[in-house]
Amino acid sequence: MTQSGYLQARQAVAESEWIELEFRSPEFLAWLRIYFSEDDLYDVHLADSVSDPDGDGDNNEFEFLAKLNPTDSEIRFRVYFEGDAREQLRVGPVSSGVNYQTQFSTDLDVWTTINSFQQVGDEYLIDLTSMPSNTFYRVILSN
Numbered sequence: 001m002t003q004s005g006y007l008q009a010r011q012a013v014a015e016s017e018w019i020e021l022e023f024r025s026p027e028f029l030a031w032l033r034i035y036f037s038e039d040d041l042y043d044v045h046l047a048d049s050v051s052d053p054d055g056d057g058d059n060n061e062f063e064f065l066a067k068l069n070p071t072d073s074e075i076r077f078r079v080y081f082e083g084d085a086r087e088q089l090r091v092g093p094v095s096s097g098v099n100y101q102t103q104f105s106t107d108l109d110v111w112t113t114i115n116s117f118q119q120v121g122d123e124y125l126i127d128l129t130s131m132p133s134n135t136f137y138r139v140i141l142s143n
């Protein structure tokens, strides 16, 4: 590659790391502005929907949906069992304005919504003591 070709390639890579802001929804952009400066909004490593600037494994699109802080890796949405015999399922942190639908299935085909849960702090607590054994669980978040 010639020097000129190298410089052009470098420039192309640098340009591809800039984001076109008009492709984002106004709601997502408003949410990004809470956490990032105007300059940072154009940085693909910080403000793209698939970026994970705090490195917690959840991308910005998910953190926007779950109403979490995309710059704080300590605050992370979790679904986990509690108790030696998995007597409880904990879901959280939960945020107002987000709907959490917890479902169970024994065959990964038919899913049933669990309507009984208790809120403790910023988590939903679901009693699993009457659930069948070998059960799968999933949580669907929506706004």
Ligand SMILES: [Ca+2]
Binding pocket: 051, 052, 053, 054, 055, 056, 057, 058, 059, 060, 063, 070
């Ligand atoms: Ca993240």
